[in-house]
Amino acid sequence: MIHYDLAGIGIGPFNLGLAALMSSHAALNGVFLERKPAFRWHEGMILPGTTLQVPFMADLVTMADPTHPLSFLNYLAVHDRLYKFYFYENFMIPREEYDHYCRWASQRLSSCRFGEEVKHVDYDANNDVFTIESHGPAGQPHRYHARHIAVGIGTAPWLPEWAKIKTNAPVFHSAEFANRRGELGKRRRITVIGSGQSAAECVLSIFNELTPELVAAGASLQWITRSPGFFPMEYSKLGLEYFTPDYMRHFHDIAPEARRSIVANQGLLYKGISFGTIGQIFDLLYERSVGGRDPGLSLVSNCAVETLETTTAGSLRLGLHHRHLDQRTTVETDAVIAATGYRHAWPSWIEGLKQDLLQTCDRGDLIVDADFRAKRRTQGKANVFIQNAETFHHGVGAPDLGLGAFRNAVILNQLLGRAHYRVDTSMSFQNFGLPAQKGDLYAQAS
Numbered sequence: 001m002i003h004y005d006l007a008g009i010g011i012g013p014f015n016l017g018l019a020a021l022m023s024s025h026a027a028l029n030g031v032f033l034e035r036k037p038a039f040r041w042h043e044g045m046i047l048p049g050t051t052l053q054v055p056f057m058a059d060l061v062t063m064a065d066p067t068h069p070l071s072f073l074n075y076l077a078v079h080d081r082l083y084k085f086y087f088y089e090n091f092m093i094p095r096e097e098y099d100h101y102c103r104w105a106s107q108r109l110s111s112c113r114f115g116e117e118v119k120h121v122d123y124d125a126n127n128d129v130f131t132i133e134s135h136g137p138a139g140q141p142h143r144y145h146a147r148h149i150a151v152g153i154g155t156a157p158w159l160p161e162w163a164k165i166k167t168n169a170p171v172f173h174s175a176e177f178a179n180r181r182g183e184l185g186k187r188r189r190i191t192v193i194g195s196g197q198s199a200a201e202c203v204l205s206i207f208n209e210l211t212p213e214l215v216a217a218g219a220s221l222q223w224i225t226r227s228p229g230f231f232p233m234e235y236s237k238l239g240l241e242y243f244t245p246d247y248m249r250h251f252h253d254i255a256p257e258a259r260r261s262i263v264a265n266q267g268l269l270y271k272g273i274s275f276g277t278i279g280q281i282f283d284l285l286y287e288r289s290v291g292g293r294d295p296g297l298s299l300v301s302n303c304a305v306e307t308l309e310t311t312t313a314g315s316l317r318l319g320l321h322h323r324h325l326d327q328r329t330t331v332e333t334d335a336v337i338a339a340t341g342y343r344h345a346w347p348s349w350i351e352g353l354k355q356d357l358l359q360t361c362d363r364g365d366l367i368v369d370a371d372f373r374a375k376r377r378t379q380g381k382a383n384v385f386i387q388n389a390e391t392f393h394h395g396v397g398a399p400d401l402g403l404g405a406f407r408n409a410v411i412l413n414q415l416l417g418r419a420h421y422r423v424d425t426s427m428s429f430q431n432f433g434l435p436a437q438k439g440d441l442y443a444q445a446s
Contacts (some may be wrong), residue, residue: 005010006385007132007146008032009118009347011039013401014387015152016102017060018408019109021071028415030314031144032109033134035117038105041099044175045198047205052098053197053233053274055091058402060105063419064409070105076361078104081332116142121149123357128382150411154389156345163338164310169316171308172197173391174339181205182241187334188219191318193305194339195225197233200273202337204281207297215296217218222333223297226304228322233272241428244396245406250432251395252370256361268397308336344390358384371410385411 006022008015011034019032055062059072067185068074072093076082106112114370115137122131132144157173165171170183174194182207184190192202203223210221223230234240241247251259273322281297288295300320307319316333354360359367359375367375368384372394374384387407388399399405 001028002145003129004052004144004146005031005298006029006148007130007144007150008150008152009108009121009132010034010151010153010387011036011112011114012031012387013041013060013102013156014153014154014404014407015150016106016109016112017404018150018152018387018411019103019111019200019234020060020068021105021405021408021412022415023070023109023111024065024068025416025420027410030111030220031146032112033116033118033132033144034112034114037115037137039099039103039112039114041102042175043099044178045201046096046099046178047201050095050201051090052095052401053092054400054402056093057091058400058404059101061405063402064405069413070108072101075104093341109182112390118347118349121353123353123382125356125378125380128380130382147381148383148385148415150385151350155342156343158343159338160305162305163336163340165308165310167310167316168336169310170337171316172337174202175342176339176437177202177205177337177345179221184335189222189315189333190220190335190337191222191224191316191333192329192337192339193224194341195227195230195301196271196339196341197273197277197335199223199225199339200277200281202339203297204277204284207281207284208357210296212235212293212296215288215294217295222300222331224300224303224305224318227301230278230299231251231268231272232275232278234269235275237429238270241430242266242395243400243402245403245423246426246428247432248394248397248403248406249370252393253433256367256392259395263396270400292354312397329438353384355367356375370394371414372407373414383414 005028008018008030011032013030019030022028056072060070061068062071076085079337094265103386118132118134118247120133125133130146130149132146136142156262157175159173163171172180176322180302190206192199203221204222210219254262267351285295285444302323303320304323305318306321309317311317311332318331319328320331321328342392357376357378359377361367368386368389369375372385391398406423409423413419413421413423
């Protein structure tokens with residue numbers, strides 16, 4: 001029976017990055033399990049013209065080990081695309097290429113096993129080890145023993161109650177957009193709900209095809225959000241320093257009871273729309289409204305969707321509440337795309353670990369330390385590492401791809417028992433805590 005140093009559960013970009021960095025250390029052996037048959041990253045939102053919202057250096061390994069053979073630059077070299085990328089002159093790579101890059105990396109890692117769905121995880125207190133039970137592609141049972149586990153199950157699309165209506169009309173989450181785009185061609189009136197990047201990309205994709213001839217024939221697109229407006233995501237250079245290890249460490253020093261309210265007021269650091277997407281939508285509105293024409297797209301802010309029902313004619317009726325005016329109205333549509341975000345999809349077996357091994361807060365959430373370990377109830381050396389924990393643990397950068405390699409470097413330093421990766425250096429210009437004295441700054445520089 002093989003005993004692994006670490007078992008990763010779920011293979012998204014963060015656990016895939018951990019597997020990639022771990023492959024450089026012959027002293028460590030690991031296994032990573034994923035229920036999907038192959039790596040796919042947000043395949044429902046891989047649309048023409050869409051890019052990552054972070055630079056290509058936010059790949060699986062570069063921010064911890066720029067010389068790693070599974071870096072994005074080496075991927076380009078292997079695929080004879082280095083000069084093409086050189087002249088592309090764009091730090092934000094196509095989303096489709098990032099998905100292909102990650103799949104390429106996963107196929108070069110023998111530790112990654114796809115088509116395996118983890119059914120149960122037990123902790124053996126006597127031996128201080130985890131037992132992971134999974135089912136393979138054909139349903140065959142597998143069992144793995146590991147000293148540590150890394151939970152990287154990611155998030156799942158979240159739909160509000162009103163969107164769970166039973167209807168023949170298309171009502172679906174934006175995560176399905178690319179796969180269900182064809183259904184919308186038969187619908188005259190389409191409504192997109194939400195004000196983040198996903199909502200904007202759905203709107204742009206539909207609006208691009210909403211020709212003046214279709215608008216004249218009665219076709220229309222509505223974009224509705226409960227937010228005060230359609231605002232850009234913060235992308236100034238100093239604003240981006242909130243997505244550094246420095247801010248992550250600072251945030252973890254804040255009292256836990258204060259973290260949730262802080263994150264609640266930082267939405268535009270990570271929930272807004274890119275300037276480019278906003279610009280494209282606005283330019284289309286401008287061009288298609290020449291001469292007083294109806295461009296076909298209407299934007300409505302401050303309106304929360306309260307109800308959704310079918311009409312006798314087979315269309316859909318949305319009940320809206322204007323949050324500032326405290327007034328209500330209804331609008332009719334033929335299809336609804338709900339860009340309503342994602343929630344952590346904790347597996348059922350984590351509840352057993354909460355009862356027997358892991359501490360929780362008064363809300364029942366895991367308590368994750370600064371080194372990404374879930375806090376234990378008992379003594380022992382076996383750890384549960386949490387990838388992409390809720391933002392109230394480590395700040396708005398927790399789900400950011402640019403911090404994945406840093407987090408994995410911190411985890412691997414613990415597994416190796418030494419500081420192989422440099423993770424304690426200052427990485428931002430601004431000081432997030434109290435200002436340092438001049439002597440302290442000189443000491444840091446030396």
